[in-house]
Amino acid sequence: MIQxxxxxxxxxxxxxxxxxxxxxxxxxxxxxxDAFLPGESEVPRAAPDEHPPAPPPPPxxxxxxxxxxxxxxxxxxxxxxxxxxxxxxxxxLANDTAAAAFDKLIRGDHMPQxxxxxxxxxxxxxxxxxxxxxxxxxxxxxxxxxxxxxWVAVGPDNRIRARxxxxxxxxxxxxxxxxxxxxxxxxxx
Ligand code: HEC
Numbered sequence: 001m002i003q004x005x006x007x008x009x010x011x012x013x014x015x016x017x018x019x020x021x022x023x024x025x026x027x028x029x030x031x032x033x034d035a036f037l038p039g040e041s042e043v044p045r046a047a048p049d050e051h052p053p054a055p056p057p058p059p060x061x062x063x064x065x066x067x068x069x070x071x072x073x074x075x076x077x078x079x080x081x082x083x084x085x086x087x088x089x090x091x092x093l094a095n096d097t098a099a100a101a102f103d104k105l106i107r108g109d110h111m112p113q114x115x116x117x118x119x120x121x122x123x124x125x126x127x128x129x130x131x132x133x134x135x136x137x138x139x140x141x142x143x144x145x146x147x148x149x150x151w152v153a154v155g156p157d158n159r160i161r162a163r164x165x166x167x168x169x170x171x172x173x174x175x176x177x178x179x180x181x182x183x184x185x186x187x188x189x
Contacts, residue, residue, distance in 0.1 A: 058159060062134070064116065065158035071118060072099040078185040082172060083121060088130055092185065093118040098137075105178045110147070111137050117181065129156040133169070135180070146170030147180035 071093040080090040094102060098115035105111070115137040121130040134152035142148045143165040151166035173180040 059155075060160055061158050062132070062152065062154045062160050064134075065154070067095075068093070068118070068120075068132075071095055071116070074099060074102055075184050076187050077122075078187050079124065080119065080121065081185070082182065083119060083133060084130070087124050088121045089124050089127075090122075090185075091120045093120055102181075102184070105181065107178055110179045111181060113137050113139060113148075131155045131161070135169075135173075143170070147173070149173075149180055 072095070073091060074094050075092040077089045077091050079086070080088040083090065095114075095116040097112055098117050101109075101111050101115060102117075111117075115135075117135045119133040121132065122128060123130055132152075132154040134154060136150040136152065138148050138150050140148055142150065146165055146167070147170070149170070150164060151169035152163040153161040153166070153169075155161050170180065173182070176182045
């Protein structure tokens with residue numbers, strides 16, 4: 001025990017010396033200005049004529065937007081209970097495949113592949129278009145936890161805001177009695 005002490009002491013002393021040297025170095029560096037820091041002239045700067053980074057390309061247009069006028073209106077305007085925070089009105093649109101199946105849906109059914117359902121939304125306050133929420137029935141296995149629906153959020157400019165296996169959409173729609181689809185809402189002026 002006792003004979004170990006000098007060793008410990010030596011190590012201690014050594015580390016103190018080292019610390020002192022290092023501290024001195026840092027202080028010297030600070031005092032010296034830029035001994036350890038690149039001088040201002042060394043900091044890379046963008047050349048004045050360099051182009052700023054290109055802005056990201058706008059999101060793609062929803063490929064079915066042009067087909068909107070040909071969709072059937074399954075339900076005209078109603079206050080949306082599910083989307084927005086009570087500030088949206090919606091219309092329910094469907095392509096022929098979905099329209100044919102919609103009213104026959106009974107518990108345990110699944111809408112046929114190729115079904116397209118659209119909630120077309122506008123602000124309740126002033127009718128400003130607020131975009132579309134879309135469900136497209138894809139092939140089995142596409143998104144089992146979401147009824148194999150593809151979920152699409154489209155802006156009022158018809159450009160895609162989000163699409164695919166969107167869990168927040170599917171999670172809420174999982175409460176619907178049949179195949180993630182809520183029944184025809186009650187129209188209201
Ligand atoms: C908080 C719950 C909730 C969330 C989240 C939600 N929905 Fe809905 N959705 C509803 C309800 C309730 C209806 C029935 C009509 C209404 O209230 O607008 C509906 C209706 C729809 C309809 C018409 C077909 C149907 O089921 O009646 C589509 C299409 C739709 N939603 C797509 C989406 C998409 C896409 C998303 C995600 C971007 C989404 N929804 C997120 C609750 C929700």
